[in-house]
Amino acid sequence: MTSTTLTAEDPTGEQMLGTLAPRNFEDFYRARREQVFRGLALTLRDQHLAADATDEAMARAYQHWRSVSGYNNPEGWVYRVGLNWARSRMRKTTREVKGFRIDGQAAPEVLPADPDLAAALAELPVQQRAVVVLRFYFDWSTEQVAKALGVPRGTVKSRLSRALERLETHVEVSR
Amino acid sequence: MNMEDRLREAFDQEAEHLHAPSGSPETAVRRGRRRRASNLIGGATLILALVGGTAAGVQLLGDTEDPPEQDLAASSVVKETDESASEGPLPSAGVVDFAWERIALPKPNSTNVWDTQVVAKDGGFIAVATGWDQQSGLQQLLTWNSADGLSWSLTSTELGGERTIDQVLATDDGFVAVTRTFDGSNETIGLLTSTDGATWTEGEIDLGPIASGQHVYFSGVTASGDGTTVVGGVIETEPVEPPVVLEAAGVVLEENGGQGTYTVTDLETGEVITEIEAHEIWGGSPAIYGPDGELLLVVPLEFLEDSVTADSGLAIMEQDGIRLEFDFEEFTYVATEVSSGNVLASGTQDELYRNPRLRIADPETGDLIVDMDMDQFFLAQEKAYSQGNEYFPESSSFVLVTDDGETWSRVDVAGNDSQQADVNGLVYGADGFVLTINRYGPEEATREVWRSTDGRDWEVSASDDFRNGQIVSRDGMYYSLSYDRRPGVFSSTDGANWTRIYETESGVYFQALGSGELGLVAVGQVEDTDLGPPLSVSKEGRTMTLDYVEGRLTVTDDEMDAVLRVIEFDIYDEDPPAGIEVDEDNFGLTILDTDGTPLMVLTEEDMEGAESEREIYEDYTGPTPALAYSPDGANWFTVSTAGLDVAYPRSVAVGEDAVVIVGEPSDQYSREFGSDGSVTQVLGDDGVSFSYSTATTLVVETEAPETFVWVGRPR
Numbered sequence: 001m002t003s004t005t006l007t008a009e010d011p012t013g014e015q016m017l018g019t020l021a022p023r024n025f026e027d028f029y030r031a032r033r034e035q036v037f038r039g040l041a042l043t044l045r046d047q048h049l050a051a052d053a054t055d056e057a058m059a060r061a062y063q064h065w066r067s068v069s070g071y072n073n074p075e076g077w078v079y080r081v082g083l084n085w086a087r088s089r090m091r092k093t094t095r096e097v098k099g100f101r102i103d104g105q106a107a108p109e110v111l112p113a114d115p116d117l118a119a120a121l122a123e124l125p126v127q128q129r130a131v132v133v134l135r136f137y138f139d140w141s142t143e144q145v146a147k148a149l150g151v152p153r154g155t156v157k158s159r160l161s162r163a164l165e166r167l168e169t170h171v172e173v174s175r
Numbered sequence: 176m177n178m179e180d181r182l183r184e185a186f187d188q189e190a191e192h193l194h195a196p197s198g199s200p201e202t203a204v205r206r207g208r209r210r211r212a213s214n215l216i217g218g219a220t221l222i223l224a225l226v227g228g229t230a231a232g233v234q235l236l237g238d239t240e241d242p243p244e245q246d247l248a249a250s251s252v253v254k255e256t257d258e259s260a261s262e263g264p265l266p267s268a269g270v271v272d273f274a275w276e277r278i279a280l281p282k283p284n285s286t287n288v289w290d291t292q293v294v295a296k297d298g299g300f301i302a303v304a305t306g307w308d309q310q311s312g313l314q315q316l317l318t319w320n321s322a323d324g325l326s327w328s329l330t331s332t333e334l335g336g337e338r339t340i341d342q343v344l345a346t347d348d349g350f351v352a353v354t355r356t357f358d359g360s361n362e363t364i365g366l367l368t369s370t371d372g373a374t375w376t377e378g379e380i381d382l383g384p385i386a387s388g389q390h391v392y393f394s395g396v397t398a399s400g401d402g403t404t405v406v407g408g409v410i411e412t413e414p415v416e417p418p419v420v421l422e423a424a425g426v427v428l429e430e431n432g433g434q435g436t437y438t439v440t441d442l443e444t445g446e447v448i449t450e451i452e453a454h455e456i457w458g459g460s461p462a463i464y465g466p467d468g469e470l471l472l473v474v475p476l477e478f479l480e481d482s483v484t485a486d487s488g489l490a491i492m493e494q495d496g497i498r499l500e501f502d503f504e505e506f507t508y509v510a511t512e513v514s515s516g517n518v519l520a521s522g523t524q525d526e527l528y529r530n531p532r533l534r535i536a537d538p539e540t541g542d543l544i545v546d547m548d549m550d551q552f553f554l555a556q557e558k559a560y561s562q563g564n565e566y567f568p569e570s571s572s573f574v575l576v577t578d579d580g581e582t583w584s585r586v587d588v589a590g591n592d593s594q595q596a597d598v599n600g601l602v603y604g605a606d607g608f609v610l611t612i613n614r615y616g617p618e619e620a621t622r623e624v625w626r627s628t629d630g631r632d633w634e635v636s637a638s639d640d641f642r643n644g645q646i647v648s649r650d651g652m653y654y655s656l657s658y659d660r661r662p663g664v665f666s667s668t669d670g671a672n673w674t675r676i677y678e679t680e681s682g683v684y685f686q687a688l689g690s691g692e693l694g695l696v697a698v699g700q701v702e703d704t705d706l707g708p709p710l711s712v713s714k715e716g717r718t719m720t721l722d723y724v725e726g727r728l729t730v731t732d733d734e735m736d737a738v739l740r741v742i743e744f745d746i747y748d749e750d751p752p753a754g755i756e757v758d759e760d761n762f763g764l765t766i767l768d769t770d771g772t773p774l775m776v777l778t779e780e781d782m783e784g785a786e787s788e789r790e791i792y793e794d795y796t797g798p799t800p801a802l803a804y805s806p807d808g809a810n811w812f813t814v815s816t817a818g819l820d821v822a823y824p825r826s827v828a829v830g831e832d833a834v835v836i837v838g839e840p841s842d843q844y845s846r847e848f849g850s851d852g853s854v855t856q857v858l859g860d861d862g863v864s865f866s867y868s869t870a871t872t873l874v875v876e877t878e879a880p881e882t883f884v885w886v887g888r889p890r
Binding site: 024025026029030033034037038041042047050051054058062112113114117118132133136137139155164167168171 | 178179181182183184185186187188189190193194195196200388390413779
């Protein structure tokens with residue numbers, strides 16, 4: 001994962017380092033948009049919503065770039081704004097959106113690589129799912145996840161702990 | 176396999192099938208700029224960072240001493256409506272009933288359309304837009320002509336090659352298209368003009384020197400008059416990095432303005448010691464270093480590229496007696512000595528791309544004056560950024576002007592220095608051209624009004640904090656939309672002093688203003704704030720209310736019904752404002768009185784419970800259109816919108832007896848989640864649309880969404 005660190009998009013590896021994140025919005029956009037989209041898609045389990053959320057968040061990142069560019073982890077900020085936007089959007093549809101279950105129908109979700117695990121993930125509250133994705137897909141440390149989501153480290157740990165516990169239980173039950 | 180590894184593997188496999196739809200930073204910039212304008216509206220901030228964030232959101236609450244854009248906007252209201260404010264709101268004089276029809280514009284099925292603009296001309300209407308053929312991948316200028324707004328004929332002009340259309344603009348006399356061509360290393364900007372939208376004249380532009388680190392943007396404003404056409408734009412210059420103080424080494428590193436070099440000076444004396452290339456800090460080609468920082472192997476880029484596509488996820492090479500194993504799955508490498516099998520170096524892949532240590536030698540003595548671990552350098556750099564608050568882009572404004580559409584000259588319209596400049600209004604009126612520029616920061620926002628009779632010699636005629644939107648001229652008067660806490664329509668005799676003539680109802684924000692024989696029409700939408708209702712927590716006789724829209728936290732005494740504390744905040748800031756303490760360990764927060772004593776102590780459970788309550792009340796209805804009409808510029812009426820299913824209208828043309836609007840169809844904007852089969856999804860509020868199937872893998876369909884105009888006539 002984090003394939004962008006290997007490619008020509010980030011030949012110096014600078015962008016992996018929080019304080020060296022691109023100071024220019026265009027560079028940031030080109031370097032990080034795909035990764036933010038993937039993170040949001042894995043969290044929301046809905047590519048369309050993730051695409052919308054990514055673009056909304058990127059527009060807001062530009063809108064506040066003079067502040068956002070100074071953050072240690074602009075990518076985390078964009079992810080958080082995108083996630084909150086998507087959650088708000090989902091709430092506004094007055095539908096229950098919990099992973100795959102949207103009015104009892106299948107959403108245009110992410111192709112599950114591990115169906116049992118995907119089903120278990122879908123049962124998690126989105127806040128727990130976000131922590132799981134940031135920790136195990138982005139491979140961010142607890143502190144990085146905490147900063148990205150704007151929550152204390154203790155909260156990240158507790159959400160992660162609860163999430164893993166629920167995932168273990170669900171996967172065990174489904175076997 | 177444990178759960179953590181299972182998650183990693185599943186995410187990685189799933190992510191391989193996830194690809195973001197096409198997008199560009201320019202789209203985000205344009206969208207962001209529009210949002211910035213919306214932000215100045217105040218109550219219509221579209222910021223969502225706190226929605227659902229509970230205490231997490233409070234962490235974002237900010238220092239109210241930061242430059243508050245909203246406050247500046249608010250002050251403009253007071254100033255520019257001094258006269259009208261005392262008279263109170265200027266509501267609608269009544270409702271005018273319009274009959275609306277939605278008309279699909281003819282176009283090839285595979286063509287996506289965006290940036291549509293419409294004008295009234297010669298008794299009919301002309302619409303122009305950017306088209307993108309999904310099959311050929313080429314862009315084209317699309318033009319539709321109509322005598323009555325109901326029946327349209329299409330003409331298209333192919334651009335070919337790598338040329339893309341940045342924006343299409345309408346003037347009183349015709350159209351201007353801004354194009355960009357990127358040859359892989361350089362970008363060329365082009366301007367095309369047309370009087371009929373069908374025949375385009377290619378212009379030559381003298382943009383002058385554009386330095387490395389500078390970017391040219393066009394603000395979407397243009398005007399024509401007396402044979403001259405003017406287009407407004409902005410040049411943004413990237414900031415230089417802050418000086419990095421390396422205290423242990425006693426030196427300071429300063430970037431030389433985008434030159435790719437750094438000056439090393441003595442921390443105490445300020446004397447220049449040497450100048451180094453950027454790669455001497457960051458590293459050049461990927462390489463492997465030994466434990467003492469000695470170069471062991473320069474890794475060929477071809478090897479790294481090949482490793483990306485390696486089926487096994489493991490790529491191996493041997494060179495100079497060193498065997499390198501590169502694990503694409505784990506993004507790690509191991510270098511071993513072939514002869515002995517000893518591991519020489521190992522680490523993560525990103526370590527290949529950076530120097531192991533920062534070493535700078537004195538050019539005279541050859542002695543190392545800096546020799547430090549890169550992590551130490553990164554810490555110093557982080558400290559430099561955290562201390563500085565002035566490392567932001569700078570913007571300068573300019574216009575391009577032509578008399579024949581063939582030769583364009585750049586004229587700088589230099590006002591106050593600003594981090595951000597928006598050339599947001601341009602019109603040709605009785606006294607020539609009027610140009611308005613909003614400049615932001617670092618500590619204040621101002622608007623400048625510039626005038627020119629010929630489009631070349633510009634003089635500033637006013638500087639204030641009024642926020643105008645689109646401006647049109649009519650019968651010797653100027654009319655403008657404005658974005659403040661009470662959006663509406665304003666009039667002016669000189670483009671500088673404005674009087675409110677129409678105030679919108681709450682939540683209504685106009686996007687476009689048109690003028691024609693029928694009169695003036697302002698069109699926009701009823702905006703959903705996206706922020707939801709305030710969050711409220713009652714505990715021990717006191718209630719805390721967090722109003723995300725207003726950016727305000729209030730604590731009241733329930734029994735006395737008295738306000739105990741009000742804290743203003745900016746939800747974009749990372750740190751909590753004075754008066755709020757966040758307990759990071761327990762995820763709670765304490766609200767302090769002005770003397771520092773706790774007023775309320777809230778736990779995570781308190782906040783999450785309140786958030787759950789708040790969500791129940793949220794309901795999304797999607798944007799609905801809003802229109803105002805004036806036959807004479809003085810009396811304004813609300814327009815009925817029954818049958819007008821447009822969301823985010825972007826252009827309006829007013830003809831002899833009809834009004835034509837372009838924008839997004841509401842039904843495409845408010846797509847249904849979870850619907851089966853094919854769905855059309857509008858990704859941008861500028862009308863950029865893509866169509867996907869609901870298959871698990873994202874597929875761009877060959878059939879693009881339809882493009883509509885709405886035609887309205889007074890009944």
